[in-house]
Amino acid sequence: MLRPGGEPLPAGLIEGLWALKLLVVLHIGAAWLVARWLPGWSSRPRQGAGRREGLAIAGLLLVGLLLRLPGLDAGLWYDEIQTLVDYIRQPWGVLLTTFDSTNQHLLFSIAARASRAVFGLGAASLRLPAVLFGVASLWATLAFARRWLPAREAWWSAGILAVSYHHIWFSQNARGYTGLLLGTLLGSLLFLDLLRQRPPTRMAVWAYAWIMALSLLTHVTALVVLAAHGLVWLWQVRRLEAGRARWVPFIGLVLAGSVTVMLYAPVLPQMLTAVSTSGTSAPGIAWQRPGWFIAEAIAGLVRGIPAGIVLVPLAGLVVLTGLADAWRRDRVVVALMILPMATMAALVLAMGHNLWPRFFFFGAGFVVMWAVHGGFVVLDRLVPRLAAPVGHGGLGVVLLGSLVLLPRAWAPKQDYPAAAAWLAAHAAPGDAIVGTEMMDLPMNTWLGHAWPIVTDSTALRRIDSVAPRTWVLYTFPIRVQATAPGLWARLEEAYEVAEVIPATVGGGEIVIARQRDDGAPVQRTRASASPAPNQ
Numbered sequence: 097m098l099r100p101g102g103e104p105l106p107a108g109l110i111e112g113l114w115a116l117k118l119l120v121v122l123h124i125g126a127a128w129l130v131a132r133w134l135p136g137w138s139s140r141p142r143q144g145a146g147r148r149e150g151l152a153i154a155g156l157l158l159v160g161l162l163l164r165l166p167g168l169d170a171g172l173w174y175d176e177i178q179t180l181v182d183y184i185r186q187p188w189g190v191l192l193t194t195f196d197s198t199n200q201h202l203l204f205s206i207a208a209r210a211s212r213a214v215f216g217l218g219a220a221s222l223r224l225p226a227v228l229f230g231v232a233s234l235w236a237t238l239a240f241a242r243r244w245l246p247a248r249e250a251w252w253s254a255g256i257l258a259v260s261y262h263h264i265w266f267s268q269n270a271r272g273y274t275g276l277l278l279g280t281l282l283g284s285l286l287f288l289d290l291l292r293q294r295p296p297t298r299m300a301v302w303a304y305a306w307i308m309a310l311s312l313l314t315h316v317t318a319l320v321v322l323a324a325h326g327l328v329w330l331w332q333v334r335r336l337e338a339g340r341a342r343w344v345p346f347i348g349l350v351l352a353g354s355v356t357v358m359l360y361a362p363v364l365p366q367m368l369t370a371v372s373t374s375g376t377s378a379p380g381i382a383w384q385r386p387g388w389f390i391a392e393a394i395a396g397l398v399r400g401i402p403a404g405i406v407l408v409p410l411a412g413l414v415v416l417t418g419l420a421d422a423w424r425r426d427r428v429v430v431a432l433m434i435l436p437m438a439t440m441a442a443l444v445l446a447m448g449h450n451l452w453p454r455f456f457f458f459g460a461g462f463v464v465m466w467a468v469h470g471g472f473v474v475l476d477r478l479v480p481r482l483a484a485p486v487g488h489g490g491l492g493v494v495l496l497g498s499l500v501l502l503p504r505a506w507a508p509k510q511d512y513p514a515a516a517a518w519l520a521a522h523a524a525p526g527d528a529i530v531g532t533e534m535m536d537l538p539m540n541t542w543l544g545h546a547w548p549i550v551t552d553s554t555a556l557r558r559i560d561s562v563a564p565r566t567w568v569l570y571t572f573p574i575r576v577q578a579t580a581p582g583l584w585a586r587l588e589e590a591y592e593v594a595e596v597i598p599a600t601v602g603g604g605e606i607v608i609a610r611q612r613d614d615g616a617p618v619q620r621t622r623a624s625a626s627p628a629p630n631q
Contacts, residue, residue, distance in 0.1 A: 112365065130347065164231065203310055204226070226268065261501045277460060324439050418470025533551055573607065
């Protein structure tokens with residue numbers, strides 16, 4: 097069978113659609129069974145937020161939204177362009193039945209496709225779902241923090257995250273990372289309820305199952321959160337009351353997994369293939385090494401924290417202090433926070449996958465909580481009588497300093513149109529303009545140029561021999577070094593940097609190199625240490 101455009105249907109699609117129908121029926125049956133086993137609502141009334149607190153939450157979310165709107169239409173970076181070209185531009189039928197790459201963050205793609213239908217095709221509409229997920233995660237941070245921190249520390253955690261360079265950067269990134277952050281916070285909060293809520297209810301079970309399934313639909317790495325919750329349940333199962341209370345968290349975990357399989361059913365064979373083949377297979381890649389990951393994570397923090405070069409080491413000690421004190425206060429909550437990140441690290445290392453710092457962004461809310469709590473713990477020990485005013489004052493300074501850094505987050509992530517415009521103004525008629533591998537999608541497929549793409553030195557030398565002058569565009573130079581060492585050697589031997597288009601993605605500057613004149617000194621084109629965003 098063929099799609100309307102004449103393309104063959106993806107492998108396993110028909111079987112997946114039948115599996116979807118079967119799973120829908122099975123979940124209707126599961127809903128009936130759970131309804132017979134558990135009450136729908138807790139008999140204990142929940143105390144809602146008062147009017148003053150409700151207004152404060154609304155203010156927090158409004159500020160968070162307003163800080164994520166400037167620069168929303170600034171330059172797209174490579175992964176965003178791939179999402180746009182491969183998924184968002186596709187008809188609904190193609191989008192919903194395609195998972196050919198881990199770049200497909202399916203729930204985000206669905207939301208972005210809907211945003212496009214309402215607001216048109218542009219960078220701002222493409223990124224709007226990430227903005228909304230990011231703003232919602234501020235509330236989720238506050239809600240989770242209130243479960244184990246004093247109110248003042250919970251509010252500071254959400255407030256610091258609201259003005260964080262890194263959080264705003266990801267909230268303007270047309271990918272599923274803020275959705276994953278939101279799902280991690282809400283899923284962890286709901287699982288804590290399943291462990292502690294008395295009596296347990298079916299509404300809590302289904303809320304947890306669907307939040308975790310939607311998180312996994314956003315990004316498959318949410319599996320580490322689900323796995324961590326399972327480990328916490330195994331650790332606590334003997335401490336739980338006998339009977340229903342002991343097994344309710346397990347039922348939630350099972351339903352989260354089965355709902356996820358149901359949602360992925362049409363694309364499950366494609367997804368398994370995409371996940372198993374993701375990453376860069378070239379040997380000796382720098383970004384597969386833990387040392388590189390640690391260096392890049394620290395470098396990203398230094399760029400995104402006021403006076404980062406001084407404060408990052410100090411902040412690390414404060415975070416560890418907060419984590420240690422949290423362990424003393426509530427070990428279950430700490431396990432829910434730290435196990436997902438530890439599981440992610442173990443999984444990535446075991447698979448030999450690329451170690452991108454962005455894989456750990458889902459834990460950003462937890463880390464901020466540890467930092468805020470650690471700050472107050474240190475002050476309580478050093479200056480107990482002044483801990484509150486000094487802590488509030490210090491966090492106020494951090495907040496204001498973060499506001500100063502925000503224009504950096506609003507700048508273009510990458511600016512391919514600017515690079516094309518610069519070449520149009522500086523390349524002479526008859527000059528050859530070529531790109532490396534990662535220029536094909538943005539420059540040719542997206543912007544509509546027809547520039548040759550070179551992947552080795554032989555192809556570049558061939559063009560050099562016939563053109564008056566050759567211009568080469570590349571980005572993420574460490575990737576060029578790793579995947580095309582001969583081409584990189586040719587660039588160092590015969591080319592000089594003519595222009596660098598800035599980017600906020602680490603290592604994502606677009607470099608325009610020109611073939612140097614004979615006899616001119618060579619300007620070495622050094623590789624950046626960052627092949628991918630480390631915000």
